[in-house]
Amino acid sequence: xxxxxxxxxxxxxxxxxxxxxxxxxxxxxxxxxxxxxxxxxxxxxx
Amino acid sequence: xxxxxxxxxxxxxxxxxxxxxxxxxxxxxxxxxxxxxxxxxxxxxxxxxxxxxxxxxxxxxxxxxxxxxxxxxxxxxxxxxxxxxxxxxxxxxxxxxxxxxxxxxxxxxxxxxxxxxxxxxxxxxxxxxx
Numbered sequence: 626x627x628x629x630x631x632x633x634x635x636x637x638x639x640x641x642x643x644x645x646x647x648x649x650x651x652x653x654x655x656x657x658x659x660x661x662x663x664x665x666x667x668x669x670x671x
Numbered sequence: 672x673x674x675x676x677x678x679x680x681x682x683x684x685x686x687x688x689x690x691x692x693x694x695x696x697x698x699x700x701x702x703x704x705x706x707x708x709x710x711x712x713x714x715x716x717x718x719x720x721x722x723x724x725x726x727x728x729x730x731x732x733x734x735x736x737x738x739x740x741x742x743x744x745x746x747x748x749x750x751x752x753x754x755x756x757x758x759x760x761x762x763x764x765x766x767x768x769x770x771x772x773x774x775x776x777x778x779x780x781x782x783x784x785x786x787x788x789x790x791x792x793x794x795x796x797x798x799x800x801x
Contacts, residue, residue, distance in 0.1 A: 641724065661743050
C-alpha cells in the first residue's frame, strides 16, 4: 500500500479497523463517541 | 503512556477519550496495558496498515514501526491537532488537556504564544537574580 500523508489540523483522518490488545475488533469511527479522541501512536516494544 | 494515564481524569471531563496504537502484537500490548494499568484500549497495527495510511510509518527502525505521534480528532474524524515526534520527545498530556479545554486549541492554531502573568513575573525574578 502506498503511504499516505499525515493528516494535519482541518483534514479528515482515515478511518480504520484494528483489533485491540484483547483481540476485540475495533473501528476508529465507532470509538469517537465523545467530542474528541486523543490518539497516541507509540513505538512499541517489538 | 503513563503520563496520559495520569491525566486521564482530566482528559475525560474535557470531553475526550484516549486510544493508543502500536505495531506490537496483542499479547505484548495487553501485557503493557496491564503493567501500566492503562484505562484506555491499545490497538494493534501489526501490519503497519494504519501507520502507512496515516503517513507516520518509519521503515528504518526495528523492521518498521509507527513514529511516535499524537492526534486529537473530533467526531467527524477531523484533525484538531497533530504532532509527530521524530526525536524522543513526547507531547505532554498536560498540553493535550489544555488543547481539549479550548484555550490551547486556539493558541495552537494561531501558533502564537501568549505568556501568562506568572511567566512575566518569573522572568523578572530571574533577571533580578542574575
